[in-house]
Amino acid sequence: MFEVIFDNGKPLTERVSSQIIQMVQESQLKPGDKLPNEFDLAQRLNVGRGTVREAVKLLVSRNVLEIRRGKGTFVTERVGVSDDPLGLTFIRDKHKLATDMQDIRVMIEPQIAAMAAARATLDDVAEMRRLCAEIERLAPLGEDYQEYDVELHTCIARSTKNIVVPNLIPIINKGIALFMDLSNRIYWPDTLKHHREVVDAIERHDPDAARSAMLCHTMLNRQCMESIQKKMQSAQ
Amino acid sequence: MFEVIFDNGKPLTERVSSQIIQMVQESQLKPGDKLPNEFDLAQRLNVGRGTVREAVKLLVSRNVLEIRRGKGTFVTERVGVSDDPLGLTFIRDKHKLATDMQDIRVMIEPQIAAMAAARATLDDVAEMRRLCAEIERLAPLGEDYQEYDVELHTCIARSTKNIVVPNLIPIINKGIALFMDLSNRIYWPDTLKHHREVVDAIERHDPDAARSAMLCHTMLNRQCMESIQKKMQSAQ
Numbered sequence: 001m002f003e004v005i006f007d008n009g010k011p012l013t014e015r016v017s018s019q020i021i022q023m024v025q026e027s028q029l030k031p032g033d034k035l036p037n038e039f040d041l042a043q044r045l046n047v048g049r050g051t052v053r054e055a056v057k058l059l060v061s062r063n064v065l066e067i068r069r070g071k072g073t074f075v076t077e078r079v080g081v082s083d084d085p086l087g088l089t090f091i092r093d094k095h096k097l098a099t100d101m102q103d104i105r106v107m108i109e110p111q112i113a114a115m116a117a118a119r120a121t122l123d124d125v126a127e128m129r130r131l132c133a134e135i136e137r138l139a140p141l142g143e144d145y146q147e148y149d150v151e152l153h154t155c156i157a158r159s160t161k162n163i164v165v166p167n168l169i170p171i172i173n174k175g176i177a178l179f180m181d182l183s184n185r186i187y188w189p190d191t192l193k194h195h196r197e198v199v200d201a202i203e204r205h206d207p208d209a210a211r212s213a214m215l216c217h218t219m220l221n222r223q224c225m226e227s228i229q230k231k232m233q234s235a236q
Numbered sequence: 237m238f239e240v241i242f243d244n245g246k247p248l249t250e251r252v253s254s255q256i257i258q259m260v261q262e263s264q265l266k267p268g269d270k271l272p273n274e275f276d277l278a279q280r281l282n283v284g285r286g287t288v289r290e291a292v293k294l295l296v297s298r299n300v301l302e303i304r305r306g307k308g309t310f311v312t313e314r315v316g317v318s319d320d321p322l323g324l325t326f327i328r329d330k331h332k333l334a335t336d337m338q339d340i341r342v343m344i345e346p347q348i349a350a351m352a353a354a355r356a357t358l359d360d361v362a363e364m365r366r367l368c369a370e371i372e373r374l375a376p377l378g379e380d381y382q383e384y385d386v387e388l389h390t391c392i393a394r395s396t397k398n399i400v401v402p403n404l405i406p407i408i409n410k411g412i413a414l415f416m417d418l419s420n421r422i423y424w425p426d427t428l429k430h431h432r433e434v435v436d437a438i439e440r441h442d443p444d445a446a447r448s449a450m451l452c453h454t455m456l457n458r459q460c461m462e463s464i465q466k467k468m469q470s471a472q
Contacts (some may be wrong), residue, residue: 025328061297064326080323086403087316090300092261093399100398107347115339162336163329167322 012047016055019045021064024075035065035073081167088174095229098182101175102222106215109172112157112165113198113214114207120159127155128199136192146180152195159202179221182228190220248283252291255281257300260311271301271309314403321406331465334418337411338458342451345408348393348401349434349450350443356395363391364435372428382416388431395438415457418464426456 020041035041038056042049056073059065066076091097116124131152138145150173157165157172194217201209256277271277274292278285292309295301302312327333352360367388374381386409393401393408430453437445 021325025326028328058297061294063323078323079326080320084316085321086400087299087314088400088403089257090261090315091399092264096399100400103351103398104400104404107351108344111343115343162339163327163332164322164324164336164340167324168340 012051013054013058016045016047016051017058020055020059024064029075031075031077031079033075034071035075037072078167081170084174085167085170086174094178095232098178099222099225099229101178102218102225105172105175106218106222108168109153109218110211110214112160112168113202113210115160115162115165116156117202117205117207117210119161120156120202120205124155124159125199125203128152128159128202131155132192132195132199135195139192146176149180150176156198156202179225183224188220188224191217194220248287249290249294252281252283252287253294256288256291256295260300265311267311267313267315269311270307271311273308314406320410321403322410324410330414331468334414335458335461335465337414338454338461341408341411342454342458344404345389345454346447346450348396348404349438349446351396351398351401352392353438353441353443353446355397356392356438356441360391360395361435361439364388364395364438367391368428368431368435371431375428382412385416386412392434392438415461419460424456424460427453430456 020035023044024035029035036044038049038052041052041056045052056065056067060067062080063076063078064080065073067073088097088101120128131148134148135145135152138148153172153176154166154169157169194213197213198210198217201207201213256271259280260271265271272280274285274288277288277292281288292301292303296303298316299312299314300316301309303309324333324337356364367384370384371381371388374384389408389412390402390405393405430449433449434446434453437443437449
């Protein structure tokens with residue numbers, strides 16, 4: 001088969017991966033759905049199997065597809081969103097990053113809470129209650145509750161029913177993880193109180209109260225982070 | 237050379253690409269800097285050149301490295317941030333996406349403007365003035381000013397001096413592009429007035445005024461988007 005390596009200045013792999021994306025969209029494949037096999041893809045797109053393999057690899061690296069060994073190629077759960085969409089891994093100054101990330105959380109999470117208060121369903125609130133209870137059980141025992149903390153903030157983001165907000169979650173998660181790492185997972189009773197206040201306000205469908213409670217919560221984290229960094233600087 | 241294909245469950249390519257990232261960070265390579273050639277990389281990392289090539293490809297697809305033909309491999313300008321960090325390409329309902337993106341802009345841009353008002357330098361403000369003037373020159377002629385509009389919002393984001401905010405820019409850009417596409421680049425005189433008001437407030441170092449002006453600006457876009465969509469629905 002004759003293959004053109006460059007087309008409109010775009011390498012063939014890029015072009016074929018765009019075609020695969022188009023095919024996924026046109027066949028209305030959803031997250032978790034399986035793609036046709038390599039042989040079928042090669043025939044449909046009129047390219048070699050090696051090219052299909054390269055294009056699939058590219059889409060795997062972009063979090064669009066995932067290969068499950070022995071099972072085939074599937075559309076990922078959070079299509080096209082990497083675990084680190086903002087490339088924070090590559091920011092060298094981790095201390096400034098930790099503080100600046102808290103500013104990002106202060107910037108976006110209160111608004112997300114307000115949106116959630118306007119649109120959360122009874123099921124959403126029940127899930128938030130379950131997560132709060134789990135965090136409140138673990139925190140006093142000194143156990144790691146980061147996973148549930150992340151899940152709670154994720155649940156609040158989903159409750160907004162805005163289709164872009166859930167894709168901001170990896171950013172928020174990164175902020176929570178940075179905070180947890182530097183604060184040595186110290187148990188902050190105020191955090192649990194704030195969580196409850198946010199969820200109470202969402203349940204009452206009171207956007208202003210949800211915004212204020214989340215502002216308190218994220219501001220507290222920001223202040224903790226500042227005082228941790230001051231201590232570290234004076235200890236040097 | 238003997239190569240282990242899997243190590244701790246991670247494919248070799250993944251592991252080598254992590255090592256390249258580590259090397260970039262340790263040698264303090266900055267955006268735009270050149271990497272050692274394939275041969276040197278293979279020797280340093282003690283793997284074959286084919287593996288280095290695969291790992292570099294992976295990092296190119298993740299926007300960490302770029303290959304300039306005949307010149308070598310370089311660190312990209314916005315390391316690790318894709319043009320579409322939130323995977324919006326994969327959201328099928330483009331109309332809901334367009335409205336929801338305006339909500340995201342309403343959510344984050346006023347806060348960015350407030351931060352910029354606190355920290356913008358004289359040079360930042362001069363750049364904003366230059367971009368406003370360019371937009372004001374083009375818009376009444378019916379010419380496309382999207383590029384300058386994006387640059388203005390980018391300049392405001394950079395002026396915050398928060399190291400994470402500039403990485404949110406592709407998200408904002410996507411919002412602007414969606415708005416421009418659906419609004420058919422109609423010339424909204426109010427937009428230009430709002431731009432001026434935002435920049436004036438930033439120049440006066442007045443965060444509250446900057447926040448309000450940007451809120452007006454993004455809210456207007458949101459309303460325009462809503463009325464466009466209503467018209468389209470009633471025309472169907």
